[in-house]
Amino acid sequence: MPDPTSGVHRPAAVDVPSPARAPAGAQAVRRALDLLHCFHDNGPDLSASDLARRLELPVSTAHRLARTLLTAGFLEQDFRTSRYRLGPSVTELGRLSYHQRGLHLAAPELADLAERTGATADLALRSGPYAVIVAGGSVTPKVGLRRPLHSTALGKVLLAWPRPGDAALDALPPLHAFTERTIVERDALRAELARVREDGHALNDGESAHGVRTLAVPVLDRAGHARFALAVRATPELITTAALPWFLERARACARALEVLLLAPGERREEEADAREGVSPASCRTGPGSR
Amino acid sequence: MPDPTSGVHRPAAVDVPSPARAPAGAQAVRRALDLLHCFHDNGPDLSASDLARRLELPVSTAHRLARTLLTAGFLEQDFRTSRYRLGPSVTELGRLSYHQRGLHLAAPELADLAERTGATADLALRSGPYAVIVAGGSVTPKVGLRRPLHSTALGKVLLAWPRPGDAALDALPPLHAFTERTIVERDALRAELARVREDGHALNDGESAHGVRTLAVPVLDRAGHARFALAVRATPELITTAALPWFLERARACARALEVLLLAPGERREEEADAREGVSPASCRTGPGSR
DNA sequence: AAGCGGCTTCCCATCATGTGGGAACGGGTG
């Protein structure tokens, strides 16, 4: 809106990769979608007035939106308490997109990685200002969990190799400090991201919680953007500085396997010139079909 | 709207459990949600005008809705072809609701059932006029798949023990015939459902496809509504009429286990008086923690 | 090459649609 003088058509997205708010006409829809996101941080079931409070909307409006989502199956209502939950349509579409992304193929790889390393293996993708874990190697994985971008290895990877539509660093909400190590200044984070890009991996050493060290590498597409981030998480006693290269190699091998499994041939990076590191090709994987 | 004379508040839902269309104010939202559902039957990626055609909307409107969903992360756009796909938010919320439903707990049970019976085991829930498979026992389960209600064992179970908000039989779209055995008349289906309720299980003997026989039982909550349907599917050679009671027993045992796993204690049916059949309690399960 | 159909994307006047205050109703709690 601030530049009506220029040509009729903006020839290409010059800057503003993500206008942060209210870019196109759709108030009701955006509110309804925000409403769905409410179920993330708050409990699994919310009342109508809970929703109104969270969204800072009049009860009336929140209620109407909830009713609409209800009849569409995106919410369901407990008939005793009349509280709302995420509905069957969400589960349905979620499963669909999960499979359309091929994420079911990732679980065995992650389990294998977790078993070999003795650490937790997680796969995440970027959703707005969060990294969302979508598959995991552990038995009870933290799947569905949202992690902040600035204080996690997963998030740093997603920030370091952003996809075209992703909001820039400056557009992110304030950087909350979880420990004294958390990077809270944007310039410091920018420098960290440059280092991450340089190294090809990200580290999180107690920046989101004490006693946890995480190593993350990207799953890159042909254009060099991170479609996913793959993390290996354990205590600093397991992932010692000395052992880091070994973990890194394992993670990279898994990430390369995931590039094949999760990306369509056209989106896939060429197999060649991938030997930036001196990783011997034989060490890639041993028994993929073992289960 | 057709009865303004009566009291201000409708004291309870007298009839009309699901008004089929346009119940409450929300055109934009409903359209946007319909748009998301487009990705089910049609390919994994759709162009803006594809969507417009499917929704029978002006291109302009469909495009605007898509853009809104895009900025909210419910769609993502391929930057080469500018076609839309289901976005990260859908995956995110799907995983969330999947776990809030406890469905991850179902997979081992289903795998066990499939292994014991040599058949395919599927768990479905109702989403509007479909049964949606949300978990499966096979390696490559048909998870995310939509099945019609009238021509599948899963669907019949969901219709026979409907949940309060579910649309009635009459509100369903026309009953399509897949084979010559498909029940297409509503009265016949009603009779079939009565039989299903009586027997405690549903059968599908070539009604959706030739050479497939499916047996389904409900996963009931305390109020006696089917939260899920559990199906065992194989060829008629495997599930012979003689072997049917055996399969039924297995399926029921699994369904009972799922009632415990998937339902909160408050929603759960009391453990007692469940011995409608002469199933010995010891035969329930043998080694749940084996794997 | 030029022509052409289909697609995406944007603008804008119109008015249908969503908005939100308010009120009636229910039901727990002190």
Next chain:
DNA sequence: CACCCGTTCCCACATGATGGGAAGCCGCTT
């Protein structure tokens, strides 16, 4: 019993969604 907090519905208003239209862009055929 009175109070408070919840849900649910109604309705006049104006805001925000609507869709026709046009501009610009391929990719394909003639």
